[in-house]
Amino acid sequence: MRDVDDLLEREALTVEPPADGLERLLRRVRRRRRNRRVAAGAVALGVAALGFALALRAFVLPGATTAPAATTEAGNYRFEVLGVAPAPPELPNQAVVTSRLDWTTDTFPGVHRCTWTVYGQDGSAMGQLTNDVLALESGHETTQDVPASVPVDSADVTCDPERLDIGNPYEYAFSDLNVDPASTLSNVVITFQAEWLGQGRPGVMDCTVQVLDSPDHVALSARVAYAGPLGPAPSEIHAGSMPTALPPGGSHALDDAAGLTPQLECVPYTHPIPGPPAPSPEASMGASNGPSVAVLNATDQPGLAEATAADLKRAGWVVTQVGDVLGDHTAVYYASAASRPEADKLATEFFHGAPVEFLPGSIKQYANRAGLVVVLGPGYRP
Amino acid sequence: MRPLAEPAVRDLPSEAGDFEAFFRSEYPRLVRAVYLLSGARAEAEDVAQEAMARVYERWERVRAMDAPDGYLYRVALHLERRRRYRLGVQARKLRPTGREPADPAVVAEARSDVLRALVALPRADREVLVLAGWLGLDGSQAAAVLRVKPSTARARLSRARARFRTELGEGYA
Numbered sequence: 001m002r003d004v005d006d007l008l009e010r011e012a013l014t015v016e017p018p019a020d021g022l023e024r025l026l027r028r029v030r031r032r033r034r035n036r037r038v039a040a041g042a043v044a045l046g047v048a049a050l051g052f053a054l055a056l057r058a059f060v061l062p063g064a065t066t067a068p069a070a071t072t073e074a075g076n077y078r079f080e081v082l083g084v085a086p087a088p089p090e091l092p093n094q095a096v097v098t099s100r101l102d103w104t105t106d107t108f109p110g111v112h113r114c115t116w117t118v119y120g121q122d123g124s125a126m127g128q129l130t131n132d133v134l135a136l137e138s139g140h141e142t143t144q145d146v147p148a149s150v151p152v153d154s155a156d157v158t159c160d161p162e163r164l165d166i167g168n169p170y171e172y173a174f175s176d177l178n179v180d181p182a183s184t185l186s187n188v189v190i191t192f193q194a195e196w197l198g199q200g201r202p203g204v205m206d207c208t209v210q211v212l213d214s215p216d217h218v219a220l221s222a223r224v225a226y227a228g229p230l231g232p233a234p235s236e237i238h239a240g241s242m243p244t245a246l247p248p249g250g251s252h253a254l255d256d257a258a259g260l261t262p263q264l265e266c267v268p269y270t271h272p273i274p275g276p277p278a279p280s281p282e283a284s285m286g287a288s289n290g291p292s293v294a295v296l297n298a299t300d301q302p303g304l305a306e307a308t309a310a311d312l313k314r315a316g317w318v319v320t321q322v323g324d325v326l327g328d329h330t331a332v333y334y335a336s337a338a339s340r341p342e343a344d345k346l347a348t349e350f351f352h353g354a355p356v357e358f359l360p361g362s363i364k365q366y367a368n369r370a371g372l373v374v375v376l377g378p379g380y381r382p
Numbered sequence: 383m384r385p386l387a388e389p390a391v392r393d394l395p396s397e398a399g400d401f402e403a404f405f406r407s408e409y410p411r412l413v414r415a416v417y418l419l420s421g422a423r424a425e426a427e428d429v430a431q432e433a434m435a436r437v438y439e440r441w442e443r444v445r446a447m448d449a450p451d452g453y454l455y456r457v458a459l460h461l462e463r464r465r466r467y468r469l470g471v472q473a474r475k476l477r478p479t480g481r482e483p484a485d486p487a488v489v490a491e492a493r494s495d496v497l498r499a500l501v502a503l504p505r506a507d508r509e510v511l512v513l514a515g516w517l518g519l520d521g522s523q524a525a526a527v528l529r530v531k532p533s534t535a536r537a538r539l540s541r542a543r544a545r546f547r548t549e550l551g552e553g554y555a
Contacts, residue, residue, distance in 0.1 A: 008496070009516065
């Protein structure tokens, strides 16, 4: 018998790690930070050491901070389980728990650790999942995949009372603000360095971003929710569209990003930011009764999602979200069984018969609750 | 081994310079370790990237740990387990019986007898075999990553080696 370790070594050496691994890593990190801007609902964060969490507690002194992060009046999340269903065949050994998610007070509760538990018919726990939850608004439905190897009958969700995003001060330090030269007229991106100055997990800010095209003229102003890195690290905010008439089709480069001056002012996030006006009747023609569509770019081609979204809109689809995501193939995802026929139609008509799959939780958080999600995978060509 | 290409240093914050050294040192081993765990090359690269990304974002804390590589492998193990749920890749069902597994990518990559024997092992055996057997973590390091006692890790390693030989069969005697 050849030595076991030698056999493993031979097998391992059949894999050659990609030479551009570090560059791909940096792109991945940048994409993730960009996507955090739109996080609403459950966000799975990494494993945190218990000692670190305890250390954070030590910093939370009642009344020590003027920010809403003070835990003396902290709210929490309340989940009302609406149903439990087995996951579709694509996701074996999982149950899908649908809940209504509310804040327990009228202000943003921050980040809390919540646990989903699913039970069998005899009432015994059959599976459990713990996530850190960050919901930017109260009163919406959310679904969560929970590992469970047998059919489940019921579920509950409980959240720790401890708020994890604490800080004195509850704020970020921003520096090196610039308008990204790769911005388009429909997607102006502000890049900067961010560093969380608080002690807990990085918090959520209500930010007003302005772009000035002359010292006394604001060309673009937008309010966005921002959750950044621990930092200091590069970060960015998508400020929206320049108020310029856009020619139809494709993405349009910003002529002179260097002539634009960005400004960023943030306060702790306490209440939902008013959203954009509802789509006009014209914008909802065609597939107006169908589900909304999110288009997410998993390729290295900038602007591909925006161009694809423009094509879909011209065909009558309601596109509510454009962004980036990690992914290894092109696919059309549906969030509920009712959306499946539209997903099939979308895949057939626009994406060369791309696979149609149930929306996994890993993508759901980037989709802003769209009914259909298109991921443009590496190698995708319109 | 083919050297890594020069990274885009301009994209790295200056304080992350030692992360680059850590990346160069650990990334190839990490990709290969996850490959041995999962039996799928594409998944190995993706999990390794994600694990490295999470370490990068916490680098200030991770670099101060006694064993940053231990943290890295713990994250990678966690990600790989979660990924298996999501992708429905039931690699452990692969056995040298010719039975068709569900994932075509796994079928294509399961041509190696060594890999087939490896992915046929119970999950715990495979993890300890890769961490302690191939990566060379000592008993206490592997135990820390797997969150078991060192004695448990050693016992598992011995059992895993025996099972691996059995799965390989007479052709490797």
